[in-house]
Amino acid sequence: MKIVLIGAGNLATNLGKALQGAGHDIVQVWSRTEESAQALAAVLKCSCTTEAEEVVRSADVFVIAVKDSALSSLAASLKDGREGQLFVHTAGSMPLEILPFERRGVLYPMQTFSKNKEVDFSVIPCFVEASGKADEAMLISLSKTISDTVYVLDSENRKYLHLSAVFCCNFANHCFAMGERLLKEHGNLPFSVMLPLIEETASKLYSMSPQKAQTGPAVRWDKNVIDKHLQLLADEPGMQKIYELMSKSIHEVN
Amino acid sequence: MKIVLIGAGNLATNLGKALQGAGHDIVQVWSRTEESAQALAAVLKCSCTTEAEEVVRSADVFVIAVKDSALSSLAASLKDGREGQLFVHTAGSMPLEILPFERRGVLYPMQTFSKNKEVDFSVIPCFVEASGKADEAMLISLSKTISDTVYVLDSENRKYLHLSAVFCCNFANHCFAMGERLLKEHGNLPFSVMLPLIEETASKLYSMSPQKAQTGPAVRWDKNVIDKHLQLLADEPGMQKIYELMSKSIHEVN
Numbered sequence: 001m002k003i004v005l006i007g008a009g010n011l012a013t014n015l016g017k018a019l020q021g022a023g024h025d026i027v028q029v030w031s032r033t034e035e036s037a038q039a040l041a042a043v044l045k046c047s048c049t050t051e052a053e054e055v056v057r058s059a060d061v062f063v064i065a066v067k068d069s070a071l072s073s074l075a076a077s078l079k080d081g082r083e084g085q086l087f088v089h090t091a092g093s094m095p096l097e098i099l100p101f102e103r104r105g106v107l108y109p110m111q112t113f114s115k116n117k118e119v120d121f122s123v124i125p126c127f128v129e130a131s132g133k134a135d136e137a138m139l140i141s142l143s144k145t146i147s148d149t150v151y152v153l154d155s156e157n158r159k160y161l162h163l164s165a166v167f168c169c170n171f172a173n174h175c176f177a178m179g180e181r182l183l184k185e186h187g188n189l190p191f192s193v194m195l196p197l198i199e200e201t202a203s204k205l206y207s208m209s210p211q212k213a214q215t216g217p218a219v220r221w222d223k224n225v226i227d228k229h230l231q232l233l234a235d236e237p238g239m240q241k242i243y244e245l246m247s248k249s250i251h252e253v254n
Numbered sequence: 255m256k257i258v259l260i261g262a263g264n265l266a267t268n269l270g271k272a273l274q275g276a277g278h279d280i281v282q283v284w285s286r287t288e289e290s291a292q293a294l295a296a297v298l299k300c301s302c303t304t305e306a307e308e309v310v311r312s313a314d315v316f317v318i319a320v321k322d323s324a325l326s327s328l329a330a331s332l333k334d335g336r337e338g339q340l341f342v343h344t345a346g347s348m349p350l351e352i353l354p355f356e357r358r359g360v361l362y363p364m365q366t367f368s369k370n371k372e373v374d375f376s377v378i379p380c381f382v383e384a385s386g387k388a389d390e391a392m393l394i395s396l397s398k399t400i401s402d403t404v405y406v407l408d409s410e411n412r413k414y415l416h417l418s419a420v421f422c423c424n425f426a427n428h429c430f431a432m433g434e435r436l437l438k439e440h441g442n443l444p445f446s447v448m449l450p451l452i453e454e455t456a457s458k459l460y461s462m463s464p465q466k467a468q469t470g471p472a473v474r475w476d477k478n479v480i481d482k483h484l485q486l487l488a489d490e491p492g493m494q495k496i497y498e499l500m501s502k503s504i505h506e507v508n
Contacts, residue, residue: 068476068479111450111454112454112469112470117461123450124450151447153441157441157443158441159482159486161436163487165451167432167433167436169451169469169470170469170472170473172426172430172452174464174500175422175425176421176464177463177504179421179422180464181465183414183415183418185414186410186411186413187412187415189415193364193379193403193415196365197364198422198459201423201426205449206449209431210433210434211431211435214427216420216424218420218424218428224323229420232413233417238499238503241499242499242500243420243421246424246428246496248492249496253435
């Protein structure tokens with residue numbers, strides 16, 4: 001397929017590489033800044049532009065992978081002269097309707113992308129949605145060329161999927177960050193001592209649900225240990241409050 | 255070494271197997287209940303008892319691996335007739351001093367143990383402490399026979415290590431459980447869709463600190479997405495409060 005890539009950030013870069021690797025033709029890259037437009041165009045060996053009006057007029061699909069806050073106005077600026085084209089965004093938390101096009105869709109690859117860290121796209125679940133059945137079928141088959149796991153999901157449920165990802169990725173990672181801080185400040189242990197525990201916590205999920213896998217003082221409601229931990233956090237009111245709420249919440253659901 | 259195992263739960267079972275696998279002689283198992291005493295004794299092919307007074311009088315080390323709340327009274331019941339013996343507990347959150355023996359120590363293998371899930375003990379970091387230098391050296395070398403990572407850590411810093419483990423394991427796992435609940439209630443997606451994201455979140459930690467690895471709406475302070483997520487959680491005040499606190503905390507440290 002002939003694909004135009006609107007955006008040149010982490011997601012656009014990873015997605016562009018995966019699509020090209022699957023044999024698709026990335027015909028052009030647009031980015032707000034000359035520097036990132038050229039950087040990604042060099043990787044993908046295609047042309048690039050920073051001007052909305054210079055974006056090509058026709059392609060099989062225009063994929064917009066920019067930050068959420070820029071999505072709406074950028075999409076509007078691309079409307080003129082591209083009537084009847086299929087535009088797709090990649091944002092987990094944005095509805096289909098944010099795109100001001102007749103033919104519109106969503107291709108949300110659910111992963112945490114960082115610059116300089118290659119990801120294997122084939123294991124990333126992709127969630128698609130489109131305004132029409134033909135475009136939906138097209139997005140499903142496009143997604144299947146880069147990922148082994150493709151679901152059709154509407155905007156309403158995708159909001160909750162994205163929210164769930166915030167808990168599973170960002171908030172879990174913040175738990176790791178708080179753990180790291182405690183280690184650094186008391187005993188100056190390297191965070192690497194936690195990696196086997198984290199590895200096991202994650203790997204358990206392949207054989208049991210996280211609710212079933214829970215261990216520790218909160219699920220046992222070991223008030224003695226919980227109170228001692230809260231005392232240890234007396235100088236850290238933010239972490240203390242999080243400890244208290246998380247423990248109560250674990251206790252309630254188990 | 256000749257080792258007596260006091261306890262027959264998850265930790266005692268895993269530890270007993272690892273010690274025996276490393277060539278040590280588990281001479282006896284004590285458990286409160288006949289059933290678990292016999293079950294573990296069958297695995298380790300050793301004798302067992304449920305009576306404190308029937309525990310052998312002498313061994314190189316007595317390892318007490320029971321739940322925290324039972325530790326103190328159980329240890330006291332073992333005192334008579336075993337003067338001069340080395341007793342060691344395995345509890346992350348308990349001080350050395352809880353043991354009423356002259357020769358006392360701690361061997362804390364930091365991992366989350368579940369019945370029916372084998373763990374590779376060699377990758378589990380072990381933290382040791384002892385009342386005397388000779389016993390400390392002995393516990394270090396004993397631990398090194400079962401684990402590649404052994405640290406000496408005093409009771410005060412071990413408290414924080416244990417607290418850090420609660421954040422990195424129990425609280426991170428609870429984030430997974432909350433994510434699972436959201437998926438189930440909205441779109442009925444299987445939790446397996448989250449596994450690649452969780453895998454990547456954990457695997458990033460081998461190349462960068464969790465604080466540096468953070469992504470998502472809270473670290474960007476994307477107020478628009480955060481407010482929408484808080485609205486989605488309107489029917490879940492517990493999760494809503496956790497979302498709010500975690501987001502603020504991520505924003506503050508980044």
